[in-house]
Amino acid sequence: VPFVLHFHDRTLPVRIVARRPLLRLEVGGKGYTVDDLAGGTKCEFEIMLDGRRVRGWRYVTADEAHIRFGDRTYLMQFPQQATGFLDDDSGNNELRAEMPGTVVAIHCRDGDSVKAGDKLITTESMKLQVVHVSPCDGTVESIDCRVDWPFDKGALLLTLTKVGECP
Amino acid sequence: MSVIRSALDTNSEDFRRRHAHNKGQAEDLRNRQEDARTRRPERDYARLERHGKQPPRARLEKLLDPCTPFLEFSTLAGNMAYGGVAPAASCITGIGIVSGHEVVIHADDPTVKGGAWYPLTVKKIVRALDIAIENRLPVVHLCDSAGGQLQLQSDLFPDKYMAGRLFRNQSILSKMGVKQLALVFGQCTAGGAYIPALSDYNVIVRGTGAVFLGGPPLVKAATGQIISADDLGGCDLHTRISGTCDYPAASEDEAIAIGREIVDEWQRPEKRQGEPECVEAPIYDPDELYGIIPEDIKESFDMREVIARIVDGSRFHEYKPAYGKTLLCGYSRIWGHRVGILANNGILFNDSALKGAHFIELCNQNNTPLVFLQNITGYMIGRDYESAGITKDGAKMIMAQACSHVPKFTIMCHASFGAGNYGMCGRAFDGRFLFSWPNHQIAVMGGEQAANTLVEVKRAQLESTGGIADGKTLAELREKTLAAYLEQTSAYYATSELWDDGIIDPVDTRNVLGLAITASMNAPSSGPGEASAARYGVFRF
Numbered sequence: 197v198p199f200v201l202h203f204h205d206r207t208l209p210v211r212i213v214a215r216r217p218l219l220r221l222e223v224g225g226k227g228y229t230v231d232d233l234a235g236g237t238k239c240e241f242e243i244m245l246d247g248r249r250v251r252g253w254r255y256v257t258a259d260e261a262h263i264r265f266g267d268r269t270y271l272m273q274f275p276q277q278a279t280g281f282l283d284d285d286s287g288n289n290e291l292r293a294e295m296p297g298t299v300v301a302i303h304c305r306d307g308d309s310v311k312a313g314d315k316l317i318t319t320e321s322m323k324l325q326v327v328h329v330s331p332c333d334g335t336v337e338s339i340d341c342r343v344d345w346p347f348d349k350g351a352l353l354l355t356l357t358k359v360g361e362c363p
Numbered sequence: 364m365s366v367i368r369s370a371l372d373t374n375s376e377d378f379r380r381r382h383a384h385n386k387g388q389a390e391d392l393r394n395r396q397e398d399a400r401t402r403r404p405e406r407d408y409a410r411l412e413r414h415g416k417q418p419p420r421a422r423l424e425k426l427l428d429p430c431t432p433f434l435e436f437s438t439l440a441g442n443m444a445y446g447g448v449a450p451a452a453s454c455i456t457g458i459g460i461v462s463g464h465e466v467v468i469h470a471d472d473p474t475v476k477g478g479a480w481y482p483l484t485v486k487k488i489v490r491a492l493d494i495a496i497e498n499r500l501p502v503v504h505l506c507d508s509a510g511g512q513l514q515l516q517s518d519l520f521p522d523k524y525m526a527g528r529l530f531r532n533q534s535i536l537s538k539m540g541v542k543q544l545a546l547v548f549g550q551c552t553a554g555g556a557y558i559p560a561l562s563d564y565n566v567i568v569r570g571t572g573a574v575f576l577g578g579p580p581l582v583k584a585a586t587g588q589i590i591s592a593d594d595l596g597g598c599d600l601h602t603r604i605s606g607t608c609d610y611p612a613a614s615e616d617e618a619i620a621i622g623r624e625i626v627d628e629w630q631r632p633e634k635r636q637g638e639p640e641c642v643e644a645p646i647y648d649p650d651e652l653y654g655i656i657p658e659d660i661k662e663s664f665d666m667r668e669v670i671a672r673i674v675d676g677s678r679f680h681e682y683k684p685a686y687g688k689t690l691l692c693g694y695s696r697i698w699g700h701r702v703g704i705l706a707n708n709g710i711l712f713n714d715s716a717l718k719g720a721h722f723i724e725l726c727n728q729n730n731t732p733l734v735f736l737q738n739i740t741g742y743m744i745g746r747d748y749e750s751a752g753i754t755k756d757g758a759k760m761i762m763a764q765a766c767s768h769v770p771k772f773t774i775m776c777h778a779s780f781g782a783g784n785y786g787m788c789g790r791a792f793d794g795r796f797l798f799s800w801p802n803h804q805i806a807v808m809g810g811e812q813a814a815n816t817l818v819e820v821k822r823a824q825l826e827s828t829g830g831i832a833d834g835k836t837l838a839e840l841r842e843k844t845l846a847a848y849l850e851q852t853s854a855y856y857a858t859s860e861l862w863d864d865g866i867i868d869p870v871d872t873r874n875v876l877g878l879a880i881t882a883s884m885n886a887p888s889s890g891p892g893e894a895s896a897a898r899y900g901v902f903r904f
Contacts, residue, residue: 295710296745313372322710323740323780323809325661349747 201272210272257348289356291328296348297321299341308336312360317341317353328353333360364678364694367671369647373654382654388801389653389868395855396438399450407474416548416571417615419455419470422505425619426468426546431460433468434878436491436864441483443850443859449475452483452861456491458882461503462627465882467495470505473549477509480555482518485511485526486861492532494864497795499886501542501629502533503622504558507549510578526554533561542629546618547572547608550592553581560607564625566618567608569598574607634884639699643676645873652869660778660804666691666706666736669776673873675699682722687715692722694731698877700884702772706736710743711783716756719786720902723763732880733764735773735794739783740809755903760786765793766899770883774872775799775854775863780809790862796879798872799863803854810852814845 201208201223213220219230231244242251252265261272303315310316310330317328317339337355341347372378400420411418427433434457441452453475457468469491471478480488495502511519511526519525536543545559547567551574559565559574567574575596582588582595594600601608612618649672655664671677674695681693689709695702703726705719726733742748742757764771764786771794779789784805788794806813818841822832850856858866867875 295712295743320661322743323661323778323812324663324710325659326663326709 201270289331289334289358290352291317291354291356293319293347293349293351293353295321297346299343299345299347299353300325302339302341302343304336304339306336306339309359310334310336310356316356319347319353330356332358334358364676364680366646367667367677367679369668369671369677370665371647371651371655371668373651378651378654381656381658382651384658385653385656385802385869389870392801392866392868395442399438399442402450403474411473414571415614416473416507418474419472419505419507422546422548422615422619423455423459423468423470425616426461426503426505426622427459428461428463432874432878433457433459434875434882436494437487437858437861438865439855439858440487440861441481441859443856444483445481449481449483451475452487453478453481454484454487455505456487458494458500458878462623464626464629464631465500465885466626467491467500467502468505469502471508471549473507473509476512478507478549479509480511480519480526482512482515482525483859483861485519485529486524489524489528489532490861490864492529492536494795494882495536495541496532496539497793497886498883499539499541499632500882501626502536502544502562503626504543504545504562506545506547506551506555506558506572508552508555509550510552510555530554530557530561533558537561537563544622544625546622547574548615548618549573550578551575552578556596564610565608566610566612566621566625567598567601568612568615568618571615572608572612572618573597574601632885634881635887636700636884639696642696642699643678645672645674646677647671649673649870649873652872656777656800656802656869658802660802661740661809663709664738664777666708666738666776669736670695670704670706673697673876674702674704679704682725683718687712687718690715690719692718697734697873697880700877700880701731702734702880703731704734704736705787707739707783707787710740711757711760711786712743713748713751713753713756716742716753716760716786720756720759720763723760723767724899727763727767727769730769732770732772732883733767733788734876735771735788737773737775737779737784737787737789738777739780739787740778741781741783742786757782757786759902762900762902764788768898770795770880770886772876772879772883773797774876775803775805775857776869777802777804778809779803779805781807795883797863798865798867798875798879799854799857800869800872801854801866803857803866804852805854805857805862806848806852810845810848813848814841817841817844 201210208224211222213222221228221230229246239253239255241254250265252263255262263270263272297319299317300320301318303317304310312330312332314330315327316330318325335357337357339354340352408418436456438451441449451472453472455468455470455472458465459468469488533543543562545562545565547559547565549571551559553576556574556576570593573592573596577585579590579592579595582590598611602611610621612621652669652672655668657664670679674697679693679695683692689712691706691708693704695704703722705722723733742753771788773788773794790797818837821840822837825832854866857863
């Protein structure tokens, strides 16, 4: 997923080069390795950036994130998220919300093997329920939502690791 | 034109479950329609026979050309009104073929309260005459009515679209050069007397037919004169003395035979599009429509699967397939007639509304009739969408649609909630025809939303007056509201109130549309370049 980092008057494209074993980012043509220490609270985070420990705070909305570390606050804007599954270089597929809504039902569990066409999640927006099905064979890497949870546009609902080719 | 590739798995559990459910619904529909057509107490049929009269369906069968289709309107009108005493709203309307001519039929039903007109009877006949006006279709009236239901007169007599509208419409039809024939089988009392009087031709049956402004009871009450119906306004009085009626007939069958001869002499209209030559059937079985429609009104489904089972050869030329994907737009043919289809595949967003407005303009420019397949829960709401101008984009779609000069046809396939109903050519927008599927639901908002809103209002009301809103009371209120709301949201309520031209079995959609489009081709179009063509109001950009 490409991001754009607005840093004062500069706009830097951010590209995810790899997710595993460590997150590898390319920002403005320069590479960084990130190791998430999984510490902190919902707002507070602690990461290893190229071997250096960095602590900071973040606030994320549907289409942007405010991140503070060092003595500065940065605004990061997400691109307009298209619906459904997006391929990226690491072979992951993410299901993101096309519009605000509520999760009605989850038809799979973490780690489930799914086939193309299997039901994953049912969401409801504007009185209309949509069943999201798997675009290909794969494994459910994580379910990032819960039943009855309201979500915003662009919210991550589910991550799938692709095994086969999408038909 | 490319064929839609169906992704429907007819072996899946979902398909089988839905198929069984919807087939059951269709059977229920057919049973209800059959009841509304023919199920009457035995004494009502016996009384007709005693008077030497035939049931209205028997008259109709003899009038129509053998083995031709009859597109009946609003068979279930009034099914949820007046405690169910007026099946089919006590009359029959539709489009049938008489001596090779497409005509609108209006037949009174003397098996229901002597053919008395209820408010919905009037609404149904007015609608049939509107159809005749809009599509330039001649009308055959089969008259046999005791007159207006006096207890309900305030609901059927005074207003703009009430009984007077019948005679206004008859006069306008005549002015337009659209012919009318009345066959007088029974009494035409008071206002009803004007139906044969305002028809270009009429035939009256000796002994049973009668036409008068005041019937024998009224004459007795007003003047004390005691007189029989036949002496007061029967066949011989009107065909020999007053000249109100043209042809005397010795029997109902003779009246029908004379009527068929009269229609046979009428000039044949020129159709807008020529008769279709070679027509392909859809390559997917329309029966599979049962397996597509979800049981739950909130569940979405792909309208391409529906289109694939309605249009010729399942061929669909999709317009802007990658843009505004929640509104499918594209060209197809139905029984050889070119159509532009707009079908909902989700909520209407800014881009889908703009695409719809643009497509409607293209169809008007090209003289292509529009078919709307509704499954719409609304235009998207929320700050993001308001700031992007969802209201003005929706307004563009409504403007383009409302100002269209091409014929419009609407099928209510599933949900029809909120402003989406307007954009997609709901009843208020003068579509030529509008039919519903039995699973259809219509309301300003969804039932659950309405019930929850009302419960919140009630809670606030109780709390502001110092009362206690206990959960049980509120839950009961919610259930009660929901039940009442759901009843009024159902297709059967909608058709009872004549918000459509009838409920149809989904598998008949293609044929119904075919008949409706053919009928619409009798009206001349204002072609491209003509003053009245492709004119719109002010679009808000």
